[in-house]
Amino acid sequence: MSVTIKDVAKMVGVAPSTVSRVIANHPRISAETSKKVRKAMEDLGYHPNVMAKSLVSKTTRTIGVVLPRPAEELLLNFFFYELIRGVLAQLTRSNYDLLMAGGSNEHEELETVTRLVRSGRVDGLLLLYSRASDPVIHFLHEEKVPFVLLGRSLDYEDVPSVDNDNVQAAFDATNHLIAQGQKRIGFVSGPSKLAMTQDRLMGYRKALTEAGLPFKDSWVVEGEFLLESGYRAMAYIMSQPEPPTALVVIDDVVAFGVLKGLTELNYRIPQDVAIVSFNNIALTELTMPPLSSVDVGTYQLGYTASQMVLRMIQQVEITARQIIPHRLVVRESSLLTVPPHA
Amino acid sequence: MSVTIKDVAKMVGVAPSTVSRVIANHPRISAETSKKVRKAMEDLGYHPNVMAKSLVSKTTRTIGVVLPRPAEELLLNFFFYELIRGVLAQLTRSNYDLLMAGGSNEHEELETVTRLVRSGRVDGLLLLYSRASDPVIHFLHEEKVPFVLLGRSLDYEDVPSVDNDNVQAAFDATNHLIAQGQKRIGFVSGPSKLAMTQDRLMGYRKALTEAGLPFKDSWVVEGEFLLESGYRAMAYIMSQPEPPTALVVIDDVVAFGVLKGLTELNYRIPQDVAIVSFNNIALTELTMPPLSSVDVGTYQLGYTASQMVLRMIQQVEITARQIIPHRLVVRESSLLTVPPHA
DNA sequence: TTGAAAGCGCTAACAT
DNA sequence: ATGTTAGCGCTTTCAA
Numbered sequence: 001m002s003v004t005i006k007d008v009a010k011m012v013g014v015a016p017s018t019v020s021r022v023i024a025n026h027p028r029i030s031a032e033t034s035k036k037v038r039k040a041m042e043d044l045g046y047h048p049n050v051m052a053k054s055l056v057s058k059t060t061r062t063i064g065v066v067l068p069r070p071a072e073e074l075l076l077n078f079f080f081y082e083l084i085r086g087v088l089a090q091l092t093r094s095n096y097d098l099l100m101a102g103g104s105n106e107h108e109e110l111e112t113v114t115r116l117v118r119s120g121r122v123d124g125l126l127l128l129y130s131r132a133s134d135p136v137i138h139f140l141h142e143e144k145v146p147f148v149l150l151g152r153s154l155d156y157e158d159v160p161s162v163d164n165d166n167v168q169a170a171f172d173a174t175n176h177l178i179a180q181g182q183k184r185i186g187f188v189s190g191p192s193k194l195a196m197t198q199d200r201l202m203g204y205r206k207a208l209t210e211a212g213l214p215f216k217d218s219w220v221v222e223g224e225f226l227l228e229s230g231y232r233a234m235a236y237i238m239s240q241p242e243p244p245t246a247l248v249v250i251d252d253v254v255a256f257g258v259l260k261g262l263t264e265l266n267y268r269i270p271q272d273v274a275i276v277s278f279n280n281i282a283l284t285e286l287t288m289p290p291l292s293s294v295d296v297g298t299y300q301l302g303y304t305a306s307q308m309v310l311r312m313i314q315q316v317e318i319t320a321r322q323i324i325p326h327r328l329v330v331r332e333s334s335l336l337t338v339p340p341h342a
Numbered sequence: 343m344s345v346t347i348k349d350v351a352k353m354v355g356v357a358p359s360t361v362s363r364v365i366a367n368h369p370r371i372s373a374e375t376s377k378k379v380r381k382a383m384e385d386l387g388y389h390p391n392v393m394a395k396s397l398v399s400k401t402t403r404t405i406g407v408v409l410p411r412p413a414e415e416l417l418l419n420f421f422f423y424e425l426i427r428g429v430l431a432q433l434t435r436s437n438y439d440l441l442m443a444g445g446s447n448e449h450e451e452l453e454t455v456t457r458l459v460r461s462g463r464v465d466g467l468l469l470l471y472s473r474a475s476d477p478v479i480h481f482l483h484e485e486k487v488p489f490v491l492l493g494r495s496l497d498y499e500d501v502p503s504v505d506n507d508n509v510q511a512a513f514d515a516t517n518h519l520i521a522q523g524q525k526r527i528g529f530v531s532g533p534s535k536l537a538m539t540q541d542r543l544m545g546y547r548k549a550l551t552e553a554g555l556p557f558k559d560s561w562v563v564e565g566e567f568l569l570e571s572g573y574r575a576m577a578y579i580m581s582q583p584e585p586p587t588a589l590v591v592i593d594d595v596v597a598f599g600v601l602k603g604l605t606e607l608n609y610r611i612p613q614d615v616a617i618v619s620f621n622n623i624a625l626t627e628l629t630m631p632p633l634s635s636v637d638v639g640t641y642q643l644g645y646t647a648s649q650m651v652l653r654m655i656q657q658v659e660i661t662a663r664q665i666i667p668h669r670l671v672v673r674e675s676s677l678l679t680v681p682p683h684a
Numbered sequence: 685t686t687g688a689a690a691g692c693g694c695t696a697a698c699a700t
Numbered sequence: 701a702t703g704t705t706a707g708c709g710c711t712t713t714c715a716a
Contacts, residue, residue: 002460002462002693004692004693004694005693005694005695006693006694014702014703015702015703015704016693016694016695016703017694017695017696017702017703017704017705018701018702018703020694020695020696021695021701021702023694024695026701028701028702029701029702030701030702033701033702045460047456047457047460047461048461048693048694049397049461049462049692049693049694050461050462050463051393051396051397051402051462051692051693051694052393052397052692052693052694052695052708053693053694053695054393054694054708055391055393055394055397055692055693055694055695055707055708055709055710056693056694056695056696056707056708057694057695057708058708060393062441067430078420080423081422081423084442088409088442088444089444092443092444097441097442097443097463098441098442098443099404099439099440099441099442100426100430100439100440100441100442101434101439101440102430102431102434114389115389118344118387118389119389119390119391119392120344120391120392120393120709121392121439227624227625227627227628231628253625256625256628257628259628260628260630263630282569283569283595283598283625285569286569286573286598286599286601286602287629288602288605288630344709346708346709346710347709347710347711348709356686356687357686357687357688358687358709358710358711359686359687359688359689359710359711359712360685360686360687362709362710362711362712363685363686363711363712365710366711370685370686371685371686372685372686375685375686390709390710391708391709391710393708393709393710394692394708394709394710394711395709395710395711396692396710397691397692397693397694397708397709397710397711398691398692398709398710398711398712399692399710399711400692462693
C-alpha cells in the first residue's frame with residue numbers, strides 16, 4: 001500500500017486538508033506546520049497520487065503528441081526526433097509529461113485523439129503535420145481543446161500553430177542556386193497535400209519568376225519523405241532532353257536519395273548538378289559532398305510549440321501563429337567555383 | 343461538462359453500477375440491458391474517465407519510457423526511433439499508452455522514475471540502455487515495479503531484458519571480414535560502460551583469437567555514439583605505422599563518421615579499408631559505398647520489450663531474458679573481390 | 685440480474 | 701491558521 005495524504009496527516013497530527021494545503025503552497029499556513037508536514041512527507045517517501053489529483057482538478061499535466069500515421073510522413077526521422085527533443089525539453093522544464101499516441105491510419109488517428117480528449121487523459125495536444133481537410137483538427141477545433149499544430153492548417157486560418165516561413169525558405173534556397181549562376185533548377189517535392197510542400201514549391205516558383213528563369217513541370221517531381229523517393233526521382237528527372245543542373249529538395253533524407261541516384265548516373269555534384277535541401281539534419285555534413293540545407297530550427301520548433309500549448313492551457317493570450325526563423329547553411333553540394341555551362 | 347456514467351445510467355433508467363458492469367463485460371448482465379446501455383453510451387458520446395478508473399483500479403494502462411540522458415547515447419537516432427516505433431506498435435495494439443519522460447542527467451533520471459512510480463502514473467517501465475551500477479535499475483528492482491531493460495544489466499543477472507546476442511553479432515561481423523581475407527582488423531567502439539559495447543568488443547576479440555589474428559590495443563578506439571566520434575577516430579587510428587585494413591564499427595552513425603574520415607584521408611572503401619557496422623538503419627543503403635551492417639531487429643526489440651512488460655503486469659510468467667536474432671547484411675563497404683595485400 | 689452504498693486519494697468550500 | 705465535509709467518476713462488495 002502506497003503512502004497517502006492521510007498517513008502524512010496522521011503522523012504529524014493534523015487534518016488531511018492541512019497537508020493538501022502545504023503541498024499547494026497555500027498562503028495561510030503556519031511556517032511551523034508546513035515544516036513538520038514536509039518533514040513527514042520526506043520521511044514517509046510520500047508522492048501525491050496523480051490520479052486522485054487529476055480527478056478533482058480536471059487536469060493531468062500531460063500533453064499528448066499525435067504521431068502522423070507511420071512510415072512515409074513519420075520518417076522525417078531525424079527531423080522528427082529533433083522535434084520531440086525540443087518538445088520534451090520544454091515540457092520537462094514545466095513539469096509536464098509527454099504522452100505519445102499512434103494511429104496507423106487516418107481513422108484510427110481520429111479515434112485515438114477522441115479518446116485522449118474525452119477520457120481526460122491530456123490537457124492539450126501537439127499535432128505533427130497538417131494535411132488538407134484534417135478531421136483531427138476539425139474535431140479539436142470544435143471541442144475547444146488546447147492544441148498546437150506544427151505546420152500550417154490549410155482549412156482554418158486561426159489555428160494556433162508554429163511553423164517556418166516555408167515560402168521564404170524555399171525562395172532563399174532557390175535564390176542561392178540562382179546566385180551561383182544556375183539557370184535550370186528543378187524541385188524534388190513531397191506529398192502535395194501537405195501545407196509544407198505547397199509552401200516550399202511556391203517559394204521555389206517565386207524565385208524562378210523573379211529571376212526570369214523558366215519553370216518546367218517536368219522538372220518538378222512529387223514524392224514521399226523517403227530515401228527511395230529521391231533516388232527514383234533522379235531516374236526520371238535526369239532522363240529528359242534538357243535536365244536541370246540544380247535541384248531544390250524538400251527534405252534532407254530525400255536529398256540523400258537524390259545524391260545516391262545522381263552518383264549512380266555518373267553526375268558529379270555540384271559540378272553537374274547542384275543541390276540544396278531542407279531541415280539540416282546532422283548527417284548533412286557527412287555526405288559526399290556535404291549537403292547545403294536550410295536549417296529550420298527543428299528543436300526550437302518543438303520547444304516553441306510546447307510552450308504555446310502550455311500557455312493556452314494557462315489561458316495566457318498567445319499569438320496564433322509563430323514563425324521560427326530559418327537559415328541557409330551552405331556546404332559543398334551547391335557551391336560552384338565556375339558557373340554551370342548553359 | 344463531460345458526460346459521465348451517471349448520465350448514461352439516467353438515460354437508460356438503470357443504476358450507475360449497471361453501466362459500469364456493461365463496460366467491464368460483467369457476465370451476469372442481461373443482453374437486453376447491455377444493448378440499451380451501449381446504445382446510450384454511443385448516443386451520448388460517452389468515454390470513461392481514465393483518472394477515476396485509475397484511482398480505484400490502481401492501474402493506468404500506461405507504460406513509461408525513460409530516455410537515456412540526452413545527446414550522446416540518445417542520438418542513436420534512427421535506431422532509437424525504430425525502437426520507439428516497435429514499442430508504440432505493441433502498446434497501441436494492447437490499448438496501452440506511452441509516456442515519455444526525460445532527464446538530463448543521471449540524478450534527474452532517477453528522480454523522474456521515482457516520481458512516475460510513486461505517484462502511480464505508470465504501470466510499468468521500459469529502460470533504454472543499461473549502464474554499470476545504474477541507480478534506476480536498483481530502485482525499480484527494490485520497488486518490484488514491472489520493468490524491462492533494453493540491453494543487459496551488468497549488475498543483476500535476473501533483470502527482465504530484451505537484448506541481442508551482441509557477442510555473437512560482433513563475432514559474426516568480424517568473421518565476415520576475416521572470410522574476406524582481412525588480417526588487420528580494428529574496432530571503433532562506444533562508451534565502455536555500456537554492456538552493449540563490452541559485448542561487441544568481446545565478440546570481436548573472440549573472432550580474432552579463433553582465427554589466430556593479432557589484437558592490438560591501438561586498433562581499438564573508444565568513443566560516443568556520435569558522427570564526430572567515428573570521424574575523429576580515423577585521424578588517430580590511420581596515423582599508425584601499420585593501420586588496420588578493416589574496421590568493425592559499433593554503430594551505423596559512427597560508421598558514417600568513419601566513412602567521412604577515411605574518404606578525406608584518401609582511403610578507398612572497401613579496397614583500402616573495409617567496414618562493417620551495427621544496427622542497419624535505413625541510411626546504410628545510401629552511403630558511398632553502401633554500408634555492411636548487422637541488422638539487430640530494432641523494431642522487434644521494442645516490440646518484444648513492450649510485450650514483456652505487459653506480461654509482467656498481467657503476472658504472466660516470462661523468460662527473464664529474451665534474445666532477438668541478428669543478421670549480417672553484407673553490402674559493398676566490406677566486399678572485397680581481391681584479398682587485401684598483406 | 686440489478687441497485688445501493690462505500691470508498692479510491694485528493695481538493696475546496698465552509699466552518700471555526 | 702486549521703478542521704470538517706462533500707464530492708470528483710468510477711468500481712465493487714453486499715443486498716435484494
